[in-house]
Amino acid sequence: MRTIAALQLLSAAKLIAAISFPPLAALAQAQGDTTTAAPIQAFYTAPPNSSTSASSTQTVNINAATPTGTVTAPRTVTYTQTNYTPNPSVFSTACAEISSSYASRLSVYSSRASTDSTVIYPTRVPVRPREAWDCLYSIPINRELTLEFISGVSKYLQFQSTIEYLKNPPANSLQEPVDIIGSLEELAEQVRSGDIAHHIRFEVAFRKLLQRCHDGHLGLSFNSNSLIAFRGPFSLISISPDAIEKPKVYxxxxxxxxxxxxxxxxxxxxxxxxxxIAEFADYGSSQSPDARYNDVFANRDPGSDGTFYTLYGWYPGKNTISLTYSNSSTHQYDYLAYARWNSALNWDGIRTGEDFYENIVLNPAYFQVSSSSQEGTVNRPAPEPKDPGALYHVHKHSDKKAKRQMRTGIATTTTSALRSAPTQDLPQLVYFNEPYMRHRVGPYVQDLNGIIGGYFLNDTLDTAVLDISSFSAADDDAEFEIEGFQAALTTFFAEASRRGSKKLVIDVRGNGGGLIALGFELYKQLFPAAAARSYYRIRTHEGAQIFATAAEALASDEATKDLVELIERIGLENINGDDTPEALEVALAINSGFSRQNTLDINAKTPKDLKTWIGPYTIDGLVNDTVSLLVENNFNFPLQGSDISGFGSRSEFANNPKPFEKEDILLLSDGTCASTCTIFAELLKREQAGISTVVMGGRPNDGPSAHVGGTHGSRVLTYANLLRNSRRVVQLYPPETEAQEEYLVENIPLALPFGFTYAAINFRDSIRPEDETATPLQFALEPADCRLYFSPIGFTDSVYLWGELSKLKWGTGSEFEGCAVGGLQKGEGSTGFVPDDPEVVEIVNYILQPMKTPA
Structure with missing residues (x-):
């Protein structure tokens, strides 16, 4: 294997430019070349419907049987027959009409704002779905740039930890085989041949390819998603009358x-x-089909409209949808669409599809890494913080679930000396008996960011409840997340002890992850003396080996020691890119994920050298791939700038008694537990065997269902992270020859031609060291002990649900007669595998039918 060490330290302006700027006019400008990009060629064809359009409004009746008889509930429905044939004039006017609606709406608010400072500008304007789709469909395709994107994005996707497993998934994983790179090659061929002749068709096909992998850490949202959103007419819910009988859809x-x-x-x-619904749900991000099924529906805890309403952001292929009801009536409803905007992307200057391509598709507003000392961010054009202990604040995504999962990848710092200096002016970290999110009663205790709510059900077996629907704050700009979380937990457990509460329900429904530190913190406060071992590995293809070599060059043992000494001398807060640029580079290299410095092997030792850490080691069995050494986090180093309870400045916490016995803990989930949530759940399962689990909802098949069904990946890396590593490689080892430059171009990620608001891969696989096959936990679906469906009151009232589960597990008198599947008596668990999806029909005119991902 050729290693990066073979490259000589010479100029590489061409390669640096390709890394630092989107490769269009900016790339030419960076090289002193005023040549513009080739003209954009448009190839128009009709959208996936034909014939004529018509609309009408009528009042329809939906009969509902009540205890006193049958009543007729009026509902006004406007429906539009969906088939139509657009013509060139439609394509030339659709974007202009939306832009005019946008300008008109804003002008109204601007007028009001001149006299009223409290006016809040809207962020969306309703438009007709057909018009919105016509606008998107009129965006021209540039074959050359699209092929460049496909070639470039494949180098990012090579860092996806499960790429080889997805081609040949383990039995019982319920994952259909997906060859990511092979499918990309097929997409490229469709672009070359003209089968994909519209840019939006390519975008949707690419997104669908990634969604078929069912990995919440793997995804890319193009800029177009920020300008137009499609929505269903309303939300659906799935409800059982008693939590045991199969549910119906309402x-x-x-x-x-x-x-x-x-x-x-x-x-x-x-x-x-x-x-x-089973086919529609197959585009969800959870590994568990039951979790994906749950995602289709509205939910109260945490609040969600469901993907039937959000449509994954896609145009539904038509303008109306029909529903047939149990009273034999059938009614049509309009789909919805909105023109949206934000501070970075808006409709100004967009009159045609060509304008949309130039201003939006090629806009790098959210993702640009300059050649200066500042490094790029994802979803915010702000410069990277100078403090390496605060790096995680740049890993944000506007979508709440993606943000939580994304932040599982937050970097660790280097040694115990790299802890943030104590803050003298801490705000109030813990609040008592305050309104909290969505429940009819407020919690006894919550942290300042509302991440957790702690309840006491004194009328139900002295049961305490921790409600944790995320491991990060909803507010992107939240501060003191770790400090507040630690303080609220400590306060809550102390109060549980004072009250004599012996039972604990931990509710992680809807928890898509968040800060890794909070997952470990919760586990350590529950079991202070227990080890918190969570093992992982990375995929070590050629690009990963290059990055690991560069990380070792920067963060050698000697350089790391020097960094620690410097921080002890001047303090962490003074390590920055202006005064101590070399020290900052060492810290960033350690945080990159490719360094061995803050890891421990299964013998609790730091890997002795690069070869020991990165291998590459060959996987025997299911796949043909290479991986790193199996390691875990070294908690003698702070995690995300803070010490976990039981380590460092909080080492004395390990002497505290555990607040609850493991047999008195019940973990409640809806299967969507993902990312950091899976790290916490895995610690409970592996280190504290016997903790009972309950899963709610899922497919109406009366089979077992996984309580942890989201991505088990233990760290995500954004494209900005990966591009940052490429820049460091070229700065350290600029190529001397064309052959060396070609070697780097073929193996490390460079800037892409299309803008996007979110792009990431799953970087680390969680692995059980006792598993002889060393299979990533992403492919393990393990049934909960007890499965229940949502009943009406269980759907609307979490406090009621917690109380009934407590009585079902530890007492008597529960309104639940048992579990739909499995049981909670004496730790009895459900047996067997999670069942396959039932056969589903091939749905005609289904979401973007002509744009399905190549087989």
């Missing part, structure tokens, strides 16, 4: 108004409702 507003007497949905667009 329109949310119908159920809330009429209860179980409301007519339920039996068909969607003429197809069996369960089959339609």
């Amino acid at each position: 329109v949310e507003t119908d159920l809330l108004e009429f209860g179980l007497d409301a007519a339920y949905v039996t068909k969607i667009d003429g197809y069996d409702v369960e089959a339609w």
Whole structure:
């Protein structure tokens, strides 16, 4: 293997430019060349519908049986027949009409704002779905740049830890085989041949390819998603009358108004409702099909409208959807669409599809790494913080679930000396009996950012409840997340001891992850004396080996020692890119994920050298791939700038008694537990065997269901992270010859031609060291002990649900007669594998039917 050490320290302006700027006019300018990009060629064809359009408004009746008989509930429905044939004039005017609507709406608010300082500008304007799709469909395709994107993005995707496993997934994983690189090659061929002749068709096909991998850490959102959003007409919910009987599908507003007497949905667009939803849900990000099924529906804890409403952001291929109800009535409803904008991307200057391409598709507003000392961010054009202990603040994403999962990848610092200096002016970290999120009663205790709520159900077996729907704050700009979380937990457990509470329900429904430190912190406060071992590895293809070599060159044992001494002398807060640039580079290299310096092997030793850490080691068995040494976090180093309880400045915490016995803890989930949440759940399962688990909802098949169904990946890396590593490589080892330059171009990520608001891969696989096959936990779906469906009151009232689960597990008198599957008596668990999806129909005119990912 050729290593980076063979490259000589000479000029590499061409390569640095390709890393630092989007490769278009900016790349030419960086090289002193005023040549512009080639003209953009447009190839227009009709969207995926034909014939004529018509619309009408009528009042329809939905019959709902009530305890006193049958009543007729009026509902006004405007429906538009969906088939139409656009013409060139439609393509030339659609974007202009949306832009005009946008300008008109803002002018109204600007006028109000001149006299009223409290006016809040809207962030979206309703538009017709057909018009929105016409605008997107009119965006021209530039074959050359699209092929450049496909070639370039493949080098990012090579860092995806499961790329070889996805090609040949383990049995019982319920993951269909997905050849990411092979599918990219097929997409490239479709672009070359003209089969994909519109830019939006390529975007959707690429996104669908990644979504088929069912990995919440793997994804890319193009800029177009920030300008136009498609929505369903309303939300659906899945409800069982008693949490045990198979659930029915209801329109949310119908159920809330009429209860179980409301007519339920039996068909969607003429197809069996369960089959339609099963196929629709297959684009969800969770590994568990039951978790994906849950995602389709609205939820109260945490609040969610469901993907039936959000549509994954796609145009549904038509303008209306029909629902058939249990009373045999069938009704059509309009899909919705909105023109959106934000501070970085808006509709100014967009009149045509060509304008959209130039201003939005090629806009790097969220993702640009300059050749200066500042390094890029994702989803914010702000410079990277100078403090290496605060690096995690740049890893943000506007979508809440993606943000939580994304922040699982937050970097660790270097040694115990790299702890943030104590803050003298801490705000109030803990609040008592304050309103909290979505429950009818406020918690006894919560942290200042509302990450956790602690409750005491004194009328139910002295049960305490921790409600944790995320391991990060909802506010992107939140501060003191770790400090507040630690303080609230400590306060809550102390109060539980004072009250004599012996039982604990931990509710992680909807928890998509967040800060790694908080997952470990919760586990250590529950079990202070226990080890917190969470093992991982990375994929060590050629690009990873190059980055690891560069990280070792920067963060050698000697350089790390010097950094520690410097921080002890001047303090962490004074390590920055202006006064101590070399020290900052060492800290960033250690935080990159490719360094061995803050890891421990299974013998609790730091890998002795680069070869020991990076290998590469060959996987025997299911796949043909190479990986790193199996390691864990070294908690003698702070995690995300703070010490975990039991280590460093909080080492005395290990002497505290555990607040609850493991047999008195119940973990409640809806299967969507992902990222940091899976790290915490895995610690409970592996280190504290016997803790009971309950999972809610899922497919109506009465089979076992996984309580942890989201991505088990233990660190995400954004494209900005990876591009940053490429820049360091070229700065350290600029190529001397064309052959050396070609070697780097073929193996490390460079800037991409299209802008995007979020792009990341799963970098680390969680592995159980006792597993002889060393299979990533992403492919393990393990049933919960008890499965229940959502009942009406369980859906609307979490406090009620917690109390009934407590009585079911530890007492008597629960309104739940048992579990739909499995049981909670004496630790009894459900047996068998999570079942496969039932066969689903091929849905005609299904979401973007002509844009399916190549097989």
